[in-house]
Amino acid sequence: MxxxxxxxxxxxRSTKALRKDGYLIANIYAKGVENINAAFKVNDFIKAVKxxxxxxxxxxxxxxxxxxxxxxxxxHPVTSALKHVDLKVVLDDVESKYMVPVKPFGTPVGLKNKGxxxxxxxxxxxxxxxxxxxxxxxVDVSGLDVDHTLLVRDIKxxxxxxxxxxxxxxxxxxxKAK
Numbered sequence: 378m379x380x381x382x383x384x385x386x387x388x389x390r391s392t393k394a395l396r397k398d399g400y401l402i403a404n405i406y407a408k409g410v411e412n413i414n415a416a417f418k419v420n421d422f423i424k425a426v427k428x429x430x431x432x433x434x435x436x437x438x439x440x441x442x443x444x445x446x447x448x449x450x451x452x453h454p455v456t457s458a459l460k461h462v463d464l465k466v467v468l469d470d471v472e473s474k475y476m477v478p479v480k481p482f483g484t485p486v487g488l489k490n491k492g493x494x495x496x497x498x499x500x501x502x503x504x505x506x507x508x509x510x511x512x513x514x515x516v517d518v519s520g521l522d523v524d525h526t527l528l529v530r531d532i533k534x535x536x537x538x539x540x541x542x543x544x545x546x547x548x549x550x551x552x553k554a555k
Contacts, residue, residue: 379425381438384414401459405438405445407466408473413438419459432477432512433467444507446475467507474541476500477511479532479548483519487551492523498548501529502541509537518549526550 381403384395392402400416415438425434426447433444445464453460465473478500485494501514514532521527530544 379436381415381417383439403462405464469507478513480513481516481518485518485521485551487523490523491554492551493554496549505538521551
């Protein structure tokens with residue numbers, strides 16, 4: 378489990394000092410939960426995110442444990458080092474919006490016909506409770522030929538989950554190579 382500390386001061390000097398000591402600045406929030414300004418060791422955070430099997434993962438701050446999902450992060454423009462991360466607490470009975478990844482599998486028929494697989498949506502916004510949150514949308518692309526597309530309305534959605542995007546939005550398609 379990822380262990381973090383609570384940030385006592387929010388000023389620029391203390392933030393720089395934490396970053397110099399190898400910490401990643403984080404905000405943890407949710408509906409009905411007081412915002413938590415935290416900091417995690419950068420390397421520990423990267424290991425926890427890369428090693429997770431579910432969309433949500435546990436973090437511990439000030440003796441309390443939260444199941445969270447990564448909402449957004451900022452990187453340094455030159456070095457690409459992580460600078461800041463926003464984490465949303467997953468509450469089992471509260472409906473909220475989440476970004477769920479789309480994972481295509483299979484080899485499209487169109488690749489043999491000089492086509493290229495194009496994934497236009499890597500994540501879809503869904504509205505659901507925390508207990509119904511899917512880990513990902515697995516999409517079978519083996520039946521796609523050149524100029525065929527899978528739309529949002531073609532994705533199988535678990536019960537209790539609603540996709541926010543319009544049904545006519547393309548998710549994965551095979552286009553003709555030039």
